[in-house]
Amino acid sequence: MTEVKQYQGRDYDVIVVGAGHAGSEAALAAARMGNRTLLMTINLDMVAFMPCNPSVGGPAKGIVVREIDALGGEMGRNIDKTYVQMRMLNTGKGPAVRALRAQADKHAYHSEMKHTIEREPNLTLRQGIVDGLIVEDGVCKGVITNTGAHYRAKSVVLTTGTAARGKIIIGELMYSSGPNNSQPAMKLSGDLERLGFKLERFKTGTPPRVDGNTIDYSVTEEQPGDPEPHHFSFETKDEDYLDLKHQLSCWLTYTNETTHKIIRENLDRAPMFTGVIEGVGPRYCPSIEDKIVRFADKKRHQLFLEPEGRNTDEWYVQGLSTSMPEEVQQRILHSIKGLEDAEMMRPGYAIEYDVVAPYQLKATLETKLIKNLYTAGQTNGTSGYEEAAGQGLMAGINAGLRALDRGQFTLKRSDAYIGVMIDDLVTKGTNEPYRLLTSRAEYRLILRHDNADLRLTDKGHELGLIDDDRYAAFEAKRQAIKDELDRLGKIRIKPNDDVNAFLRAHNSGELKDGVLAADFLKRPEVRYADLMKFIPAAPEPLERHIIEQVEIQIKYAGYIEKAEERVERLKKMEAKKIPDRIDYDAIDGLATEAHQKLKKIQPTTIAQASRISGVNPADIAILSVYIQQGRIAKVKD
């Protein structure tokens, strides 16, 4: 066989490898910041493809989508154009845990994103496989494709997902493959290893798909969407919300003892347990066989039947991810209420793939080893579309800034879930596919669904990703909230019959003295609309999101203030920088584990150092003193 002849392609500012959820955001961000950007991906028919659940959002993840939107990313707009059902979760609970979740039309999600990318002026989308990197003197200068093209660029983002040396496993069957039987990327991993990167092997899995015409919905529980409008993007208008007639329902069913028995009896054929699967799987999206083993006394597990789109009868069985043999999958399905006669259209499978262990990254998602090289998404050891998109956006921004010769951009743990996630990854690493959970955030009350724009739009605008019109609208909204808060902080409500009758009816203590409108609204029983019965309306009619903000900010003011105090304290710690290339060997007294971890992770601030597991307060004290004292030993380059 002849060698593939190499040739010089044209130059770009930024190159993004892989057009999954991470790569799509990365490329759009870099291009929108004014960089001539190339997005290379294995198959154009799989741009922003969802290999697993046809849905976006949910706890923590949904908030990431809002953050992406506030920073000028695409995921929120894209799902708002292509959902088939929209539902706000946890509406009964506090605003910190509210989360939006949408069922997507999987194909439409892909094709809308692809079309958006195609229309982006600075962006070229091209099919091809990147086999290697051009690296000169420790600096990444471009990529080399399987067709022999050498493309040079100022910075490169890798978002290769589950395709890197991908291997699909279904029972005893095993073969090289990317997700959904796509081509895997077999060579790039080797090049990364050659460059000195440490790769790990993770795995994830997906459930079987069934023919909706063969489901007996009547014995399952309907899960309809919400009638009142919700959107992921701050730009989507209420009038574009689909009424319930145009939304599709999901359906709830359960596994049962028979299901569990079938699984238990076939554990000797489960690749998860026979040693066939070497990759580490996601703890928070376990396969059904894993759940049966780990929660042996649970009598049943929830399963949601979710449509894969409008123009298809394929249904996704959420909760039934598995790599059991096809035959066993079929028997599992048929043991489930509503699925007794279900035809399986595609079997579930597990996929193993290569991951760049994320301690090798800076908080900017640039690799420590190779300058101007960034990685994002599943490649960094995460799991989930939203996690990938959030990282992709950040890596694209930083690669874009690098190409423009501007400073880098990071988000703190108190700025955004995206900040929490990236800090977790680069500080703690992960030894299993990492998923965002609300419990990972220490400032949950600040990192809310409803205030993502207030938290991040300034930054998005400064980066050039939020245009002036949108920014002006945002500023008007912010001002309106402030004005109304001020107003309510000044108006007094006097006790009178109306007010007290209202309070009695709502089991709230009667007023004896006058109170500020703001304090009146603080009462859990009082809504903003109630308050308006007793005081004059705002000078301009207020939009519902402004009212929502005013309510939340007043009702939760105490908690929010406390959280903000903690953030302030943290900021001081974050301000204590650890000098570059500090030589930990020269610091006396560090515990052995702390010494090793600090060398490996190379935190950039004392705050980050303190979050590394195995680094104790005593170590932090030693390190702080060492740095304060000022004579820092450095390692050679």
Place this chain on the structure above:
Amino acid sequence: MTEVKQYQGRDYDVIVVGAGHAGSEAALAAARMGNRTLLMTINLDMVAFMPCNPSVGGPAKGIVVREIDALGGEMGRNIDKTYVQMRMLNTGKGPAVRALRAQADKHAYHSEMKHTIEREPNLTLRQGIVDGLIVEDGVCKGVITNTGAHYRAKSVVLTTGTAARGKIIIGELMYSSGPNNSQPAMKLSGDLERLGFKLERFKTGTPPRVDGNTIDYSVTEEQPGDPEPHHFSFETKDEDYLDLKHQLSCWLTYTNETTHKIIRENLDRAPMFTGVIEGVGPRYCPSIEDKIVRFADKKRHQLFLEPEGRNTDEWYVQGLSTSMPEEVQQRILHSIKGLEDAEMMRPGYAIEYDVVAPYQLKATLETKLIKNLYTAGQTNGTSGYEEAAGQGLMAGINAGLRALDRGQFTLKRSDAYIGVMIDDLVTKGTNEPYRLLTSRAEYRLILRHDNADLRLTDKGHELGLIDDDRYAAFEAKRQAIKDELDRLGKIRIKPNDDVNAFLRAHNSGELKDGVLAADFLKRPEVRYADLMKFIPAAPEPLERHIIEQVEIQIKYAGYIEKAEERVERLKKMEAKKIPDRIDYDAIDGLATEAHQKLKKIQPTTIAQASRISGVNPADIAILSVYIQQGRIAKVKD
């Protein structure tokens, strides 16, 4: 690695392998005839996928689509639901060469067909790869999949397209792959060889796709659709036709001397010419490098820029199929007017694949070697969606009839283009990808676009593929045509001032005596609408397709009659059956070549024998006499 454990799946009546254009028709037909049918295919996202041109129809092919529709197949309905442009070709010429052609929304075409299949009650669509056949005593009993499933059935249809041991080639780059980088089927071919089939190696190719945002349309020629309604399906209504505002245009440009120079200078890197490509390519869809070499003195070649769909900016460059290296493809593109700055989104490529040499088939598309096993489509050595669909329908019908224990179904050369194609394949074989051309049909004036329903609806109804409602509507139409023909054969037009003024104005000889309305309409200058000025209208208003039929049948009556006489003569020859298992070794006097060919092809009638190339009239005479004389020697089974 563990062996994949085998298991018994449920039984079916008919199994179809491969859901391309052939497999989709085959499975729908078998299921609609009342057979419990399984359709297995490698990737559900590629059901009825168009790996090459985003269009359906054109000369001969368009007529096949009408024939498929008249027999109750799906292709016509499917393209009528998903076209982006519709155009009747050759409207200036006679009705025999008129042909409808549609640009398809490629993705919509796929997803509509998939959805239709999903909703078909007797039909199960499942993802999986068939690795082998279950054959017992020379009879096919089912299939075996890569996941170890054994599905048994009464008959099996193979429609594996270009996936069988597929290999993609782009310049020096070469890798195992199905079309569009899908998974190839690596094992089934080996099983066919083991069973004794002779496989051949063919190749086909596709052009690069470019980003429509980077095309300069202003220097190309617009090719809009037709404003007046046309449909592929006899069931589609005029009111559903898209007006021009909702159709997309194509654009015409040309190669030039620079293009040709680039190609000539790089012929040493063209896999077509360096011996890398071993498969035989399609003469009638040559690659651009092939055209430059074969038509060295042609100054330019037409290129049509065709949209790949509504929600994508990918454009197909018709006429530029190539397997040149990516770099050269890019230079070729940039040499073309309008494409100077075009961004290539996917490179063109060639693909090599295995073909079942079609002389191994009966006219029913059953294999001669293995009973109850049928093959159809690209697998049989053809090229083109329509050719595939036509065969798929026939194979599905026959597999369905077999499962129902009913007699087989064939079409004669005088019945349909489908009949011409299958007779060509099984009688002459093909040593290159076979494409239907009008020149292959000897009864072109009978096998028209406009009369496919008149030719075939009876048969479709008898097969159970045309329901009673549609059949009743068809019969009413047929009757209306007959009534109007009868009426025009009786009414006389007398010479008068009006008539003769009209004739003078249209440069037609004046009437001296009265003539029959039918004869008046025979004049080339007279249209049916003109005639109606001089005679009373039909008792019921006539639909435009009825009028069209009346016009064509009257105007071309002479030619049509002659063709029908030839058909009658042929029928007599077709009636002369050649007995099964006749022993050609026992017939004296046959020329050596004729003897070999007759043994290989095993024609079933004297007519078919006479069409075998290398079998001369003298041989036919000997064979006829031998059969008439009645004592036939048979070969042992």
